[in-house]
Amino acid sequence: MTDLAQMPEHLLKTYLLPFAWKLAGALALWVVGWWAINLLSRVLGASLLLKDADPTLVVYGQATLRVSLRILLILAVLSIFGVETTSFAALLAGAGVAIGAAWSGLLSNLAAGVFLVVLRPFRVGDVISAAGLTGEVKEIGLFATAIDTADNVRAFVGNTRVINENILNYSANAHRRLELRVQIAHGIDLADAIARVRDKLPAIPNVLQNPEPLVGVTEFNNSGMLLAVRPCCAQRHYLQVFFDTNRMIHDTFEEAGFPVPATYQVSLPAGAPPAFSKS
Numbered sequence: 001m002t003d004l005a006q007m008p009e010h011l012l013k014t015y016l017l018p019f020a021w022k023l024a025g026a027l028a029l030w031v032v033g034w035w036a037i038n039l040l041s042r043v044l045g046a047s048l049l050l051k052d053a054d055p056t057l058v059v060y061g062q063a064t065l066r067v068s069l070r071i072l073l074i075l076a077v078l079s080i081f082g083v084e085t086t087s088f089a090a091l092l093a094g095a096g097v098a099i100g101a102a103w104s105g106l107l108s109n110l111a112a113g114v115f116l117v118v119l120r121p122f123r124v125g126d127v128i129s130a131a132g133l134t135g136e137v138k139e140i141g142l143f144a145t146a147i148d149t150a151d152n153v154r155a156f157v158g159n160t161r162v163i164n165e166n167i168l169n170y171s172a173n174a175h176r177r178l179e180l181r182v183q184i185a186h187g188i189d190l191a192d193a194i195a196r197v198r199d200k201l202p203a204i205p206n207v208l209q210n211p212e213p214l215v216g217v218t219e220f221n222n223s224g225m226l227l228a229v230r231p232c233c234a235q236r237h238y239l240q241v242f243f244d245t246n247r248m249i250h251d252t253f254e255e256a257g258f259p260v261p262a263t264y265q266v267s268l269p270a271g272a273p274p275a276f277s278k279s
Helices: 004-051 055-080 085-094 096-102 106-118 159-164 192-202 234-255
Strands: 127-130 133-140 144-149 153-158 182-184 214-221 224-230
Touching: 004 055, 055 106, 055 133, 106 133, 106 144, 106 159, 127 144, 133 153, 144 159, 153 159, 182 192, 182 234, 192 214, 192 224, 192 234
Parallel strands: none
Antiparallel strands: 127 133, 133 144, 144 153, 182 224, 214 224
C-alpha cells in the first residue's frame, strides 16, 4: 500500500516535473527566438535601406533570413526535448530525395525566385503584367510573388509561373503611350476632327509634349473612319490621362455637333442571289 501511495509522487518527480521544465524552456525559447528573428529581419532591412540597396533585394533577403533562422529555432526547440539534431539532420537528408520529388514545384519556385532577384525583370513597386495578372509588385518572396491588382486585391503567384511567361513591365520606361480608338461618322471633315482633338490634347494635365501626341486615321470601316489618339504620360498618371482624354474627345465632338456613327450595310435587290453563291 505504501508503494502504491508513493507512486504518483515518484511519477511527478521523475517524469512530470522534468517534462514541465523542458516544456516551459521550449516555449520561452520559441517566444524569444521568434521575437529575435523578427527583430534581426527588421534590422537587416533597415541597414540595407540605409545603404540604398534595391527594395527587391531587401525584401528577398529578409525572407531568406527569417526562413533560415526559423529552421534553426525549430532544431533548438527539439534539442530541449532530447531529440538529437544530428539525427534529425540526417533524417532530413535521407528524406531529401522524397521531399524533392514531392515538392518539385515548390523547389522550382524557389529557384525561379532567385532568378527573379538576380535577373531583375522587375522590382518591388513596379507595375507589371505577368501570369494573367496586372498590378503593382509588393514582394518577391522565396516561393511566390505578391501583386496588388487594380481593384486592391493581393494576389500571390508562384515564381515559376511568373518567370516562365511573358512579363510586361509598365514601369521600366520613363513614359507610357495610350492607345485610344475613336470612331467618327461618314461625312465629317477629317482634317477638322483631327485638328480639334490635337489642339486640345496639350491642355490635359500630365500629357507629355515630348514625345508629341499623335492623332491620325488608322482604319476605314462601314461606320466611317477610326481615329487613333495616342498621347504619352508617366506610368503613375496613366488612368488619369486615359479618363481625361476620353472625356475631352466626347466633349469636343459634342461641341462640334458631330453625329453619332452608324453602321451602313449594302442591301441586295429582291430576288438577287446571295453574295458568293455558286452560279
